[in-house]
Amino acid sequence: xxxxxxxxxxxxxxxxxxxxxxxxxxxxxxxxxxxxxxxxxxxxxxxxxxxxxxxxxxxxxxxxxxxxxxxxxxxxxxxxxxxxxxxxxxxxxxxxxxxxxxxxxxxxxxxxxxxxxxxxxxxxxxxxxxxxxxxxxxxxxxxxxxxxxxxxxxxxxxxxxxxxxxxxxxxxxxxxxxxxxxxxxxxxxxxxxxxxxxxxxxxxxxxxxxxxxxxxxxxxxxxxxxxxxxxxxxxxxxxxxxxxxxxxxxxxxxxxxxxxxxxxxxxxxxxxxxxxxxxxxxxxxxxxxxxxxxxxxxxxxxxxxxxxxxxxxxxxx
Amino acid sequence: xxxxxxxxxxxxxxxxxxxxxxxxxxxxxxxxxxxxxxxxxxxxxxxxxxxxxxxxxxxxxxxxxxxxxxxxxxxxxxxxxxxxxxxxxxxxxxxxxxxxxxxxxxxxxxxxxxxxxxxxxxxxxxxxxxxxxxxxxxxxxxxxxxxxxxxxxxxxxxxxxxxxxxxxxxxxxxxxxxxxxxxxxxxxxxxxxxxxxxxxxxxxxxxxxxxxxxxxxxxxxxxxxxxxxxxxxxxxxxxxxxxxxxxxxxxxxxxxxxxxxxxxxxxxxxxxxxxxxxxx
Numbered sequence: 100x101x102x103x104x105x106x107x108x109x110x111x112x113x114x115x116x117x118x119x120x121x122x123x124x125x126x127x128x129x130x131x132x133x134x135x136x137x138x139x140x141x142x143x144x145x146x147x148x149x150x151x152x153x154x155x156x157x158x159x160x161x162x163x164x165x166x167x168x169x170x171x172x173x174x175x176x177x178x179x180x181x182x183x184x185x186x187x188x189x190x191x192x193x194x195x196x197x198x199x200x201x202x203x204x205x206x207x208x209x210x211x212x213x214x215x216x217x218x219x220x221x222x223x224x225x226x227x228x229x230x231x232x233x234x235x236x237x238x239x240x241x242x243x244x245x246x247x248x249x250x251x252x253x254x255x256x257x258x259x260x261x262x263x264x265x266x267x268x269x270x271x272x273x274x275x276x277x278x279x280x281x282x283x284x285x286x287x288x289x290x291x292x293x294x295x296x297x298x299x300x301x302x303x304x305x306x307x308x309x310x311x312x313x314x315x316x317x318x319x320x321x322x323x324x325x326x327x328x329x330x331x332x333x334x335x336x337x338x339x340x341x342x343x344x345x346x347x348x349x350x351x352x353x354x355x356x357x358x359x360x361x362x363x364x365x366x367x368x369x370x371x372x373x374x375x376x377x378x379x380x381x382x383x384x385x386x387x388x389x390x391x392x393x394x395x396x397x398x399x400x401x402x403x404x405x406x407x408x409x410x411x412x413x414x415x416x
Numbered sequence: 417x418x419x420x421x422x423x424x425x426x427x428x429x430x431x432x433x434x435x436x437x438x439x440x441x442x443x444x445x446x447x448x449x450x451x452x453x454x455x456x457x458x459x460x461x462x463x464x465x466x467x468x469x470x471x472x473x474x475x476x477x478x479x480x481x482x483x484x485x486x487x488x489x490x491x492x493x494x495x496x497x498x499x500x501x502x503x504x505x506x507x508x509x510x511x512x513x514x515x516x517x518x519x520x521x522x523x524x525x526x527x528x529x530x531x532x533x534x535x536x537x538x539x540x541x542x543x544x545x546x547x548x549x550x551x552x553x554x555x556x557x558x559x560x561x562x563x564x565x566x567x568x569x570x571x572x573x574x575x576x577x578x579x580x581x582x583x584x585x586x587x588x589x590x591x592x593x594x595x596x597x598x599x600x601x602x603x604x605x606x607x608x609x610x611x612x613x614x615x616x617x618x619x620x621x622x623x624x625x626x627x628x629x630x631x632x633x634x635x636x637x638x639x640x641x642x643x644x645x646x647x648x649x650x651x652x653x654x655x656x657x658x659x660x661x662x663x664x665x666x667x668x669x670x671x672x673x674x675x676x677x678x679x680x681x682x683x684x685x686x687x688x689x690x691x692x693x694x695x696x
Contacts (some may be wrong), residue, residue, distance in 0.1 A: 128448070129466055151548065151583075153579060154575075154578070155578065156572075156575035156579065157576060158537075158538075158541070158571075158572045158576070159541045159544070159572055159575035159576045159579055161541070162538050162539075162540070162541020162542045162544070162545060162572070162576065163542070163544050163545040163548060163576075163579065164545060165531070165541070165545055166531070166541070166542040166544060166545015166546040166547075166548065166549065167546075167548060167549050168545075169523070169531060169542070169546065169547045170476075170545070170546055170549030171476070171549075172549065189535060190538055190541070190572075193532070193535045193538055194535075194538050194541070194542060195533070197522070198523060198524065198532045199524065202472075246612075266493065293442070
């Protein structure tokens with residue numbers, strides 16, 4: 100595995116913005132004094148006249164983005180997930196959601212994999228917050244390939260889009276043939292006993308979990324669910340029908356995120372056991388990202404154990 | 417300002433006030449006090465100053481207006497209706513379930529509304545975004561925003577003010593409806609943002625204090641704002657909450673309460689008398 104390419108999705112975001120800037124002169128990028136960390140600094144370097152630093156004032160940045168979008172621009176604005184979805188939630192809800200303006204929120208540093216900065220900067224609540232806003236699209240890419248495609252697709256989508264990126268370099272999952280579409284889940288593996296539905300950096304860990312399960316005699320299907328909203332209910336229903344139990348995996352609070360979205364869809368269509376792997380209603384803490392992912396149970400072993408429990412639940416019904 | 421123009425703007429201001437009373441009376445709710453206090457400014461902006469066209473409400477080079485104190489929607493709706501953006505008769509549907517005239521302005525429902533507002537502090541940020549867009553397009557249009565004085569207690573106002581001055585957004589003019597009353601009482605009783613002119617000046621604004629019911633002073637302030645380069649302008653308007661309805665003037669309880677039958681009649685009679693005197 101020495102030749103595996105590792106890239107943080109925030110890096111792919113910065114590169115994709117530069118690519119987009121060359122195609123579309125109507126794109127403006129805003130940041131709140133974090134351009135070096137969110138990687139919008141790449142766009143700033145390439146197109147300084149189309150980059151606007153709003154300073155450490157996230158609420159105002161969202162409002163400025165609204166005014167620019169209402170004047171015809173396609174606006175990307177960035178901060179850490181905590182300060183975008185968290186601090187500026189109400190500005191996003193009223194100035195972007197209610198207006199349905201064409202603003203894309205590039206939120207980086209999502210989840211506990213922020214690492215040493217600790218809980219104040221580790222947002223595991225953003226998907227839950229954004230999901231409750233009518234008309235909001237939420238995309239949580241798994242690797243650099245998908246992150247790039249998500250940025251390009253978001254630019255073509257009218258209305259607000261929340262793009263969720265990570266700080267940690269993660270292994271590439273997809274090759275150049277990968278086709279991405281907002282609102283569509285994708286089977287990465289077929290299986291008969293259980294379906295794992297994963298998003299973001301948990302996708303690569305779910306791929307490893309499928310192998311662990313094989314060794315334990317369980318055939319697991321795997322779905323990559325990059326778009327959390329609108330949720331691909333068809334593929335969720337398909338998984339419930341085919342395997343009769345589901346495990347979700349995400350770097351987010353198990354309350355309000357992908358697990359909740361999948362459980363809601365399953366409960367309303369074909370109720371089967373749904374077990375959620377994620378941060379179990381806790382705050383993060385300081386430490387190396389990889390250690391934290393293990394500490395919070397966001398790894399292949401934990402997903403695999405949950406899958407075994409889900410199969411047992413299904414069989415006991 | 418010549419007398420005939422001033423006469424015409426005063427008449428339009430009375431009509432806006434009549435629209436405020438009519439719509440909030442029919443709605444049995446709404447915010448007449450802080451709507452009446454900005455009627456003269458809206459008359460000046462919508463019937464004299466702004467480059468707008470009711471036939472093309474989304475025209476790219478139109479001047480923008482953001483009612484950051486969105487609860488004064490009855491005043492904005494009355495100005496837009498009288499200016500021809502939609503039928504005056506529709507003002508009677510304010511706040512009704514099947515109406516497009518929401519309690520606070522929605523840009524996607526109402527012709528002539530440039531930004532949805534209502535959550536205090538957010539409108540000025542959007543106005544700053546418009547001004548930034550104008551600057552990028554060679555000062556294509558001017559941007560006007562109206563804030564309440566109580567609204568200045570929101571931190572986002574000052575984030576926006578800092579940004580507007582730092583980016584030298586000279587097409588932006590911010591009006592503060594300084595009627596000195598907010599929901600829970602006077603500014604002083606609640607959490608005073610005074611001294612307001614000094615704060616805007618310290619944030620880098622050209623700052624002008626006027627009587628917000630004097631059309632000559634409104635004109636002087638706006639002309640000065642248009643001449644000002646490299647900095648935004650703040651016009652602090654000393655106003656009377658509930659202006660021109662005797663029992664509402666300077667009464668905090670008319671911030672968010674609608675007139676009942678008898679009160680409605682008194683208000684309309686008073687405004688009719690003002691209108692007749694102006695037309696005589």
